[in-house]
Amino acid sequence: MGLEGRPKLFEVRVVDIDLHRNLIIMNTSDARELGVVANNVVLVTLGDKSAYATVVTSETITQPGVVALSKQTASALGVSEGDKVGVKPVGLPASFNALKKRLHGGRLSEGEMKSIIRDVVDGVYGEAEIAAFLVSQLYSELGEEELSYLIKAMVETGSRVTFEETVYDVHSIGGVPGNSKVALLTVPIVAASGLLIPKTSSRAITSPAGTADTMEVLARVDLTMDEIVEIARRVKGVLAWGGKLNLAPADDIFVNIERRLSIDPDQQMVASILSKKIAMGVERLVIDMPVGRGAKVKDASTADKLAGLFIRQAGLLGLSIKVALTYGGQPIGTTAGPALEAREALEALIERKGSRSLIDKAVLLAGLVLELSGRAQPGQGEDIAREVFLSGKAYEKFKQIVEAQGGNPNVKPDDIQVGSHTFTLSSPLEGAVTHIDNAAVSLIARACGAPYDKGAGVRLHAKVGYRVNKGDPLITLYSSSASRLETAVRLLRDLNPVVVEGMLLKTLP
Structure with a gap:
């Protein structure tokens, strides 16, 4: 400089x-x-x-x-x-020439990448330069070596944590509304199985809720590093926000810009996830990659390409990894929005039943972690994880985690407040739900105020394949603001997120 x-x-x-x-x-x-x-x-x-x-x-x-x-x-x-x-x-940063080189599609050396990330973390660059660095990746992808340089630089410019035992984690790339609550089941299943899973999550970028947003309804997530280490060692599981831990701090800066631009470049996403996990001491990781219409990853070929990127980078960085391609064609569970999702997750844990898409996905991911650990043979992890869930051990572990993070371990779903202003859209005809638009559901939930308004969001009364009668409820919107709800209702009518079709499509002439 x-x-x-x-x-x-x-x-x-x-x-x-x-x-x-x-x-x-x-x-x-x-x-x-x-x-x-x-x-x-x-x-x-x-x-x-x-x-x-x-x-x-x-x-x-x-x-x-x-x-x-x-x-x-x-x-x-x-x-x-x-x-x-x-x-x-101050004059131009020492890394400015490297930044310009990246903007023009040039390949960066390890030293050049490290200098850019260091200047980002030190606050040398303003929002315009950081946004330019991120947007450049949409039009000129990083090479494999460049990506590994980026991940290493993001780790090295922050703090790192070490534990005395193997650290496991599960991370979803997101993009499907309702997905944030899955971790509230997966983490306690894994922890109840005796494995260490100190999960740190970001807040929502483009979705109605991130795992940190949803867990915050029930307990503190703004834990210090010392608190996370102490809780993890004591109860095996943590569900915390990583934003103030100085773990790969460049990522928090990047996410703040990405959220405002509603972008999430694939390679930056890989760097974001792997840098945070490495900094947290994670050695064995399951990546959940939802695939389907309306998800971030639309088809199998794109999913295979992105999974390969994760696997190759993890290999370079010494991580053991499994990538699970999961169904992402409609929302997970029946809710989207922090308080609504916290309610749904808590109901599932207490009653040991609920939406199949929520429970099956949580059990599947926990099972893959058990297989990575050697606690389960390949193909048997899901059955063992389901038994932990159905036995009530996962709920008891979740209560321990909530209490350790300063929440009420005996909280009940009805104790969780949701938005007082509501609107329900009913089915205009008898038929079957043939499509739910993920992107539209997310936009409507965010228009209601999610994730910043914890009680805002949507509840789906019918999923794809459900039969409905004329006048049956399809979707309910919740908000703490009458004006926000009014805006969301207009968006709901414009986007038509839940499609119902009868036998008759049209008549001719």
Whole structure:
């Protein structure tokens, strides 16, 4: 990074804002004197500590000689109100030429990739440059070597965890509404079988809920690394959010941009998943890859290609891996949205029955983990996992996990609040459900407010193959906001996510 001149000293104010990046608010005259404008990056220093921050200018928020730092920036520097910090403009990052090379489709060396990721993590790059790096992958795929360089760089720029025993995990690439709740069954089945499964998950990117969003309805997910390690060692299982653990921190930065652009490039997705797992100490991993109309992966040939990418990269990184191609042609279970999914998962665990797509998928994935561990012979894992589920051991383990993460282990499904504003669409005719549009269900659930409104989402009263009568309920929308529900209802009518067909298609002439 090129630096010009000596830093200028400013008195500090700390402001209560957090936009997931370091910010510094400067008086316009001070910014002009330093030769910086809004969205430029400056180096802020206090003693031997330093942080890059994005400039915001104002003529009234701060006076000349005073800067306002976001809480994130102040925390990084250990700054208190009234301290003096140095502020210095910075030149082009050392990795800028490598970034331009990537944008033009050039192949990056390991050193070039590492320099880009380091500058991303250090806050040198703004949102525009990071978005450009991600979008470039949609039009110019990373080579296999480049991808391995990216994964290693993402791991090396963050923290790593080690356990005394083998660590297992299951991760879904997502893309199917209702999928987030599967882990709430799979993890306790695996943990109840005596295997260590400290699962860290991201929040939703394009879906109505991520596993962290759904588990957060029942217990804390913003655990510290020490808490995760302690809980995992004590009860074998954890369901936590990985966003504040400094595990592959570049990934959290990338996900924040991906979420806003509603993109998830395949190779970046592979890097995201494998870097987080390696940083968490995972040695044996099952990847769930839903395949079907409306899923991220639409067909078997695409699935085989992506599975091969996971398997080759895992081999390079020393991971034992199984990739499960699962049915993704319609939502998993009957709900989509954090609170609704938490209810459905809890009902299944307590009653040991429920939607076949939910239970069968959770048992299948847990069985594959048992086979990876050697606890089950190939082809026998699913039966053993189902027995653990049906015996009630999975529910008892889930209660232990919830309690260890600060939740109420005796919570019942009816205790979980869902959105108070609802709308139910009824079937216009007698017939059978022939199609449910995954993408439309996700869009409608998000229009209701999911995942940020925990009680928002949708409930499906009929799945593909179900017969319905005219007037039977097809789908119910939930929201905590009347205006959001109104918007979602309009979207529901436009997208028609649940298709019912009778015997008569049309008459001629």
